[in-house]
Amino acid sequence: MKNKNLSAVFCVLSYCCLLLALLVSCATAPQEKQNEAEFHYKMGISYLNEGNIQIAFVELQQAYQLAPDNKEIINTLGLVYLRLDDIEKAINMFLRAVSIDPQYSDAYNNLGAAYSKRRQWTEAIDAFKRALSNPLYITPETAFYNLGMSYYRIGQYEPAINAFKDAIKRSPLFPLPYYGLALAYNRQSRYGDAAAAITRAIEIDPAYKGDRKRFIEDTKQRLTFARDEEENDLRDYLEIIRY
Numbered sequence: 001m002k003n004k005n006l007s008a009v010f011c012v013l014s015y016c017c018l019l020l021a022l023l024v025s026c027a028t029a030p031q032e033k034q035n036e037a038e039f040h041y042k043m044g045i046s047y048l049n050e051g052n053i054q055i056a057f058v059e060l061q062q063a064y065q066l067a068p069d070n071k072e073i074i075n076t077l078g079l080v081y082l083r084l085d086d087i088e089k090a091i092n093m094f095l096r097a098v099s100i101d102p103q104y105s106d107a108y109n110n111l112g113a114a115y116s117k118r119r120q121w122t123e124a125i126d127a128f129k130r131a132l133s134n135p136l137y138i139t140p141e142t143a144f145y146n147l148g149m150s151y152y153r154i155g156q157y158e159p160a161i162n163a164f165k166d167a168i169k170r171s172p173l174f175p176l177p178y179y180g181l182a183l184a185y186n187r188q189s190r191y192g193d194a195a196a197a198i199t200r201a202i203e204i205d206p207a208y209k210g211d212r213k214r215f216i217e218d219t220k221q222r223l224t225f226a227r228d229e230e231e232n233d234l235r236d237y238l239e240i241i242r243y
Helices: 002-050 053-066 071-083 087-100 105-117 121-132 140-153 157-170 176-187 191-204 212-223 228-240
Strands: none
Touching: 002 053, 002 071, 053 071, 071 087, 071 105, 087 105, 105 121, 105 140, 121 140, 140 157, 140 176, 157 176, 176 191, 176 228, 191 212, 191 228, 212 228
């Protein structure tokens, strides 16, 4: 009888141990999947920063397959599509990211950039404003600059100037809004303000550190490849710097 009881206890313990092992296995499987997704995501970011777009794309696709609801993976995959000029897929990715997190300002800013590439300025302005509606957005100066350029493209120079100034208030050493101010002031025939803005831009731009001659040389070189709005901007810079 005693042996039977011991056998029964042993069977129960064995069953409990087996059940516990299964539960632990089930619990660790999602974590392993998450860790693998994180690994591919970080590799994708690394390759993207190095300019290895195709390898970055492959890594991020693997991450996306493992974690299809991860907003950061989706947003970064959208950036790769943007670099590949697949604007439609980029927009779809950014829209999916903000559907997961409606306060995801980085994705809204990137969505605005994608719309800008299509010259869909109304949609771009709305996306940048959505990015800026989040008071916890860490880098609002980027969205303010992009918002200013969108207003500039449609000839709304005063709202553009206000957006550039908002960018500068938040990041005084961010050179891009000063370049934007120079363009907008120039369109308003405020030539002195335009000259002061581009001078300040060149001073704080780490690519030039105040070297006007180098800026002029670089701008002329970029002109040989530039088209459309970028070409017009570069020609305006060369005009403004002579004031």
